[in-house]
Amino acid sequence: KQEVTQIPAALSVPEGENLVLNCSFTDSAIYNLQWFRQDPGKGLTSLLLIQSSQREQTSGRLNASLDKSSGRSTLYIAASQPGDSATYLCAVRDSGNTPLVFGKGTRLSVIA
Amino acid sequence: DAGVIQSPRHEVTEMGQEVTLRCKPISGHDYLFWYRQTMMRGLELLIYFNNNVPIDDSGMPEDRFSAKMPNASFSTLKIQPSEPRDSAVYFCASSSVPGEGHYGYTFGSGTRLTVV
Numbered sequence: 001k002q003e004v005t006q007i008p009a010a011l012s013v014p015e016g017e018n019l020v021l022n023c024s025f026t027d028s029a030i031y032n033l034q035w036f037r038q039d040p041g042k043g044l045t046s047l048l049l050i051q052s053s054q055r056e057q058t059s060g061r062l063n064a065s066l067d068k069s070s071g072r073s074t075l076y077i078a079a080s081q082p083g084d085s086a087t088y089l090c091a092v093r094d095s096g097n098t099p100l101v102f103g104k105g106t107r108l109s110v111i112a
Numbered sequence: 113d114a115g116v117i118q119s120p121r122h123e124v125t126e127m128g129q130e131v132t133l134r135c136k137p138i139s140g141h142d143y144l145f146w147y148r149q150t151m152m153r154g155l156e157l158l159i160y161f162n163n164n165v166p167i168d169d170s171g172m173p174e175d176r177f178s179a180k181m182p183n184a185s186f187s188t189l190k191i192q193p194s195e196p197r198d199s200a201v202y203f204c205a206s207s208s209v210p211g212e213g214h215y216g217y218t219f220g221s222g223t224r225l226t227v228v
Contacts, residue, residue, distance in 0.1 A: 034216050043203060044219040089155070099145055100217055104154040
């Protein structure tokens with residue numbers, strides 16, 4: 001059974017820092033991996049989706065990498081801003097016809 | 113498209129009452145998922161549908177929970193009778209068939225359920 005782990009559970013950084021959020025999964029035979037952002041009391045917003053054949057995806061200040069063989073993904077946030085404060089969730093899909101399995105998230109606080 | 117639409121946004125009910133949560137997926141999406149989120153357990157999959165047919169309901173906690181998808185544009189999650197431990201945020205999400213365009217998930221805003 002696929003399990004997704006995110007470390008750290010919480011992170012606090014000063015504004016302007018570059019930071020990395022980590023995600024690991026137990027079964028490396030995944031179909032795709034998706035990073036989400038969740039603001040307090042809100043739903044989930046998709047940030048980046050990486051197919052199993054891809055190594056990374058970029059959107060603005062965000063870069064997500066995928067290393068299937070080691071069962072790891074990282075989300076890199078450049079030049080962090082207070083508006084980046086939120087919970088970031090990693091999720092993997094084992095096949096095209098199966099649901100996403102989520103990690104418990106990393107709660108990020110960017111201090112001005 | 114207005115995205116995945118869930119109603120109500122908030123629900124407060126007394127223990128023992130029936131609760132019905134509603135979801136309208138994105139038009140053209142073939143998959144619909146119901147998740148529950150709590151602080152302790154994070155996001156848990158309850159049930160998902162493909163082309164209106166339930167595929168896997170192994171995440172439904174008890175017989176008190178039931179879900180239906182009578183057509184491609186509507187799904188319900190019902191709890192009867194409700195209990196305080198059912199208090200959580202319930203999310204609905206939809207996605208398209210893999211291989212046909214973007215096949216990531218789109219989530220609704222969630223229904224925050226409080227059972228007192």
